[in-house]
Amino acid sequence: MPKPIIAVPADVRELDGTLWHAAQHQYLNAALVAADCMSVIIPAFESGNDADALLDRVDGLLVSGSASNVHPSLYGETSDEGRDGPFDPGRDATSLELIRRALARGIPVLAICRGIQELNVALGGTLAREIQEQEGKWDHRKPDTQSRDDAFAIRQEVVIAEGSCIARYLGAGRVAVNSLHRQAIGAVAPGLAVEAVADDGTVEAVSVIGAKGFAVGVQWHPEYWAETDQPSRKLFEAFGEAARAYAEGRT
Numbered sequence: 001m002p003k004p005i006i007a008v009p010a011d012v013r014e015l016d017g018t019l020w021h022a023a024q025h026q027y028l029n030a031a032l033v034a035a036d037c038m039s040v041i042i043p044a045f046e047s048g049n050d051a052d053a054l055l056d057r058v059d060g061l062l063v064s065g066s067a068s069n070v071h072p073s074l075y076g077e078t079s080d081e082g083r084d085g086p087f088d089p090g091r092d093a094t095s096l097e098l099i100r101r102a103l104a105r106g107i108p109v110l111a112i113c114r115g116i117q118e119l120n121v122a123l124g125g126t127l128a129r130e131i132q133e134q135e136g137k138w139d140h141r142k143p144d145t146q147s148r149d150d151a152f153a154i155r156q157e158v159v160i161a162e163g164s165c166i167a168r169y170l171g172a173g174r175v176a177v178n179s180l181h182r183q184a185i186g187a188v189a190p191g192l193a194v195e196a197v198a199d200d201g202t203v204e205a206v207s208v209i210g211a212k213g214f215a216v217g218v219q220w221h222p223e224y225w226a227e228t229d230q231p232s233r234k235l236f237e238a239f240g241e242a243a244r245a246y247a248e249g250r251t
């Protein structure tokens with residue numbers, strides 16, 4: 001059986017005076033070495049993508065983190081470009097549609113950081129912005145360092161709910177994770193169940209209620225340490241197993 005293929009929606013970035021549709025190495029590498037899947041990067045066009053044509057050909061959807069923020073108009077709120085940006089309208093348009101269509105088709109979904117936020121917005125939830133400014137909330141932002149390893153260091157605990165989907169892979173209770181975000185789930189979408197929270201109440205993981213297959217979002221970054229950290233690896237292994245089962249069902 002060939003390896004399953006997973007779709008990774010790109011970010012749109014400007015480099016060398018031109019636009020690139022790009023995905024970070026760490027996600028593609030975790031998909032390869034921990035999930036044992038091949039990746040295809042999906043161009044993040046604002047319009048013109050055919051989600052079903054793409055999803056006909058893949059066995060999973062990996063929605064990555066990114067420094068950009070989901071545009072607040074997509075969850076019914078006004079925005080201030082300076083405060084709420086940077087935005088990536090191509091990424092918003094591509095990911096939200098792929099998430100909705102993948103879930104409808106039972107294609108496994110793993111959504112990370114910006115990805116969990118997109119999953120929540122795609123299903124009708126809202127985002128809380130600049131959460132570190134809220135009473136009682138921790139500072140979940142990326143640490144101020146030039147070292148990627150330090151920025152992605154495991155430094156916070158989340159509490160995984162008993163009986164949750166991810167407890168099957170990670171166990172219930174406390175798990176240590178990394179944290180690099182300034183937004184988080186606000187109103188939880190009606191179709192999502194909260195799977196894990198931080199001690200300050202921040203939603204750290206969700207699953208899709210009644211999903212036909214694996215459909216999980218995490219606010220932390222399992223991709224970064226997927227080769228060395230067991231909980232990180234187990235999430236990618238579970239996603240890979242789900243993609244393999246989906247691929248076998250298709251053939």
Ligand SMILES: N[C@@H](CCC(=O)NCCCC(=O)O)C(=O)O
Binds near residue numbers: 065069113180182184
């Ligand atoms: N923009 C959102 C999402 C944060 C996120 O996905 N961070 C990943 C950062 C990866 C990097 O810096 O390379 C928010 O801040 O909440």
